Amino acid sequence: MSLPTSLRYTSDHEWVSGDGPRVRVGITDYAQDALGDIVFIQLPTVGNSVAANASFSEIESTKSVNDVYAPIAGVVVAVNELLSDKPELVNTDPYGDGWICEIECDPADLASLLDAEAYQLLLGH
Numbered sequence: 001m002s003l004p005t006s007l008r009y010t011s012d013h014e015w016v017s018g019d020g021p022r023v024r025v026g027i028t029d030y031a032q033d034a035l036g037d038i039v040f041i042q043l044p045t046v047g048n049s050v051a052a053n054a055s056f057s058e059i060e061s062t063k064s065v066n067d068v069y070a071p072i073a074g075v076v077v078a079v080n081e082l083l084s085d086k087p088e089l090v091n092t093d094p095y096g097d098g099w100i101c102e103i104e105c106d107p108a109d110l111a112s113l114l115d116a117e118a119y120q121l122l123l124g125h
Contacts (some may be wrong), residue, residue, distance in 0.1 A: 002029045003120060004095055008113035010071045011122055012053070015095065020107030025071060026099040027059070030123060032091050035061040041087045044077040044101050050074060052109065057100055061089070070112060074105030 004061065007125035008016045013031035017024040040060040050056045055067035056076070079101045080090060114122065 001033065001125075002095065003116050005096065005116040008071075008110060008115065009119035009122075010053075010069065010113060012069045012071075014069060014070050014071045015094075016110065016113055017099075020105055020110055022077060022102055022104050023072070023074075023110070024099050024102050026094055027068060027090060028119075029094050032094045032098070035059060035066060036088045037061055038090045040082040040084045041090065041100065043081075043083060044076045045075050046079055048076050050076060050103065052112075059087075068100060070103065072103060072105045072109045074103040075110075076101050077104045078102040 009028065009047065013028045015028050017027055038059055038061045042058040044056045049072060050070035052073045053069050056070045059066050059067035059068055080099050082097060092098065
């Protein structure tokens, strides 16, 4: 399982890249592996405000449909349009081309997220 040390994480298995005010968000390698083959992603709407820990997207796999939770509060400023045609990018490159959206946030809110070591402990590794 891949776990970049440069990212921040949530207990709901989302990752955040960047120091703000604009950050990139996706789901972790652990989450995509647990979901199985991803077949559809409902992307959030650009311009929508999101609340921390609130559902803002859905991922459908061959196993189930699951919510994706906003790791921090803010405004969605970009979405990964590639996922509309290629949702499997989340499986093949969860920390690269499989990102879901970008959120403009208060950089101070990033302090509440887990570092890679804390996330790894959460997973029991």
